[in-house]
Amino acid sequence: MAEKVCRYCNKPLKLRESGYPMGSALLKADRVHVDIYECPDCHKIELFAAESDLVTCPKCGNLHSAKEACAICAMNKAFDEANN
């Protein structure tokens, strides 16, 4: 993977947050996970699509961050509990 550098200062960017969930909590299935990088010099923030820790849910095939439970399965479970 190419090193991420600040487009203004050409300094290597520092990883601030990896796999950060973007988007509305109400649209969990559509959330995008991003890696947040910051330039130590000018503090420009750059976002990159997270590529490191996505796992495929064995139950429903949804792609989600390894740090989080599967949102689809969590939603299905909530529906099941509401209907019983």
Ligand SMILES: [Zn+2]
């Ligand atoms: Zn910079």
Ligand SMILES: [Zn+2]
């Ligand atoms: Zn699932």
